[in-house]
Amino acid sequence: MSENPQADATPAPFPFPDGPMASPPPEFARRRAVCPLSEVTLPTGDRAMVAVKHADIQQIMSDDRRFSRDLSAPDAPRLFHNLLMLEDPTILLNMHGEDHLRLRRILASAFTPRRAEQRRPEIQESIDAVLDEMEQSGRPADLMFFAYKLPTRLTCRMLAIPEEDAEQLLKWVSAWLSFSMPREELDKAAADFNDYVVALTRRRRAEPGDALIDHLISARDVDDRLSEEELVSTIRTLIIGGNETIANSISRMMFTLLRQRDLWETLQKDRSLIPAAIEELLRHNPPGGGATGLMRLATEDVELVSGAGTIRAGQAVFTPLVAAAYDPEAFPEPEQVRFDRPKSPSTMQFGAGRHFCLGVHLARTELELMLTALLDRFPDLRLAKEPEDLRWSDGSYGVTMLELPVVW
Ligand code: HEM
Incomplete structure (x- = not known):
């Protein structure tokens, strides 16, 4: 690779390789120094720009007027050939403009800070049940396995899904996030997932209750605020959005804390640090790893605030969240975990903009209660394997831990 990758005849392949133990790709730091806006070749062979400075990534993600998430045009660049999550134009993440705002408004009242507060007892009860099961399962226990159980339980409740279906749901979610599964398997998973949600809405219409799913059905049937297809895809979006993210945040957060024991001990002594610790642990070791982020299309020429260059109208730009999180201009000594970092700038691990x-x-409520419960119940929690020996996923959008064996 030449010193300035932008000068290469064929731009470097993206995503860049992760560092050891799924740490951020070292290439981000190199590019930040020599070419903070550069062109890359995506796995599909398409090209896109990649920005690696915090200020630029924040600018691009926040500018919904000049950057669009609608990449559905046949000639728009694609990251992967077979990735359902990015292909489906009907899920919120891939929508743009008025339709996106309309669907968000329908969901907004169910996701306010107040609603999260009200759900604390239910979340706590689920955590207690999950950790009871972990304790009874014996040592070593796979904390990754139990990390999945919390969000799936809560998703099932929100959407009135029988808990025995949770395992199947997770298989569909991983198909949605896989770019390596054969196309026929993906298509079958997508069709089965869709049929499942259609049947779920039918059952719930026959026996309504007071869960989020009922609120969505009523927005469709009573107020006509969304189409039947949008109802089904919104339910799918919530199933996809709320599971892998939480499970992987728990596992990566615990991986850091158990490797750097002083951090675990600090939290043992002072629980008031937990909310700040969660933001910092998400910044330091984000749930999806190096390729997490989304592409956006520039609708006009945009000069980046850092002076890194100009994105031309019609170009796609990728904004890796972990590159923003490791920019030393925003977070000095970014590889250090510090619970006393200022609240601003945003780590952007939950995104920015619309x-x-x-x-x-x-x-945040799930992670705070889970971390508190683990500190309370398992003060001596330790990794049961050397960190270097743990297995990580390959072939999915978002690198995840395949196991996190712990003893206590
Ligand atoms: C630690 C856990 C989580 C992380 C790190 C996370 C991160 C993100 C990120 C980075 C985005 C994209 C933002 C952007 O590109 O600007 C997003 C969007 C979204 N997330 Fe989360 N998320 C988490 C948990 C959840 C949960 C628990 C739910 C729901 C139950 C959820 C539902 C959604 C939805 C529906 C969107 C799409 C919003 C839109 O496009 O308008 N997420 N999340």
């Missing part, structure tokens, strides 16, 4: 994570308050 697509800002809808589940942010719920997520």
Whole structure:
């Protein structure tokens, strides 16, 4: 690779390789120094720009007028050939403009800070049940396995899904996030997932209750605020959005805390640090790893605030969240975990702009209660394997831990 990758005949392949133990790709730091806006070749062979400075990433993600998430045009660049999550134009993340705002408004009242507060007892009860099960399962226990159980339980309740279906739901979610599964399997998973949600809405219409799913059905049937297809895709979006993110945040957060024991001990002594610790742990070791972020299309020429260059109208730009989180101009000594970092600038791990994570308050509450419960119940929690020996996923959008064996 030449010193300035922008000068290469074929721009470097993206995503860049992660560092050891799924740490941020070292290439981000190199590019920040020599070419903070550069062109890359995506796995599909398409090209896109990649920005690696915090200020630029924040600018791009926040500017919904000049950057669009609608990449549905046949000639728009694509990251992967077979990635359902990015292909489906009907899920919130891939929508733009008025339709996106209309669907967000319908969901907004169910995801306020107040609603997250009200759900605390239910979340606590779910955590207690999950950790009871972990304790009874014996040592070592796979904390990754139990990390999934919390969000799936809560998703099932929100959407009136029988808990015995949770395992199947997670399989569909991982198909949605996989770019390596054969196309026929993906198409089958997508069709089955859709049929499942259609059947779920039918059952719920026959026996309505007072869960979020009922609120969505009523927005469709009584107020005609969304189409039947949008109802089904919104339910799918919530199933996809709320599970992997939480499970991987718990596992990566615990991975950091158990490797750097002083951090665990600090939190043992002072629980008031937990909310700040969660933001910092998400910044330091974000749930999806190096390729997490979304592409956006420039609708006009945009000069970046850092002076890194100009994105031309019609160009796609990728904004890796972990590159923003490791920019030393925003977070000095970014590889250090510090619970006393200032609240600003934003770590952007929940995004920025109109697509800002809808589940942010719920997520923070889940993580805060889970971390508190783990500190209370398992003060001696330790990794049961050397960190270097742990296995990580390959072939999915978002690198995840495949196991997190712990003893206590
Ligand atoms: C620690 C956990 C979580 C993280 C790190 C996270 C992160 C994100 C990020 C980065 C985005 C995209 C923002 C953008 O591009 O500007 C997003 C969007 C979204 N998240 Fe989360 N999320 C988490 C948990 C949740 C939960 C628990 C739910 C729901 C139950 C949820 C629902 C959504 C939805 C629906 C969107 C799409 C919003 C839109 O496009 O308008 N997320 N999240």
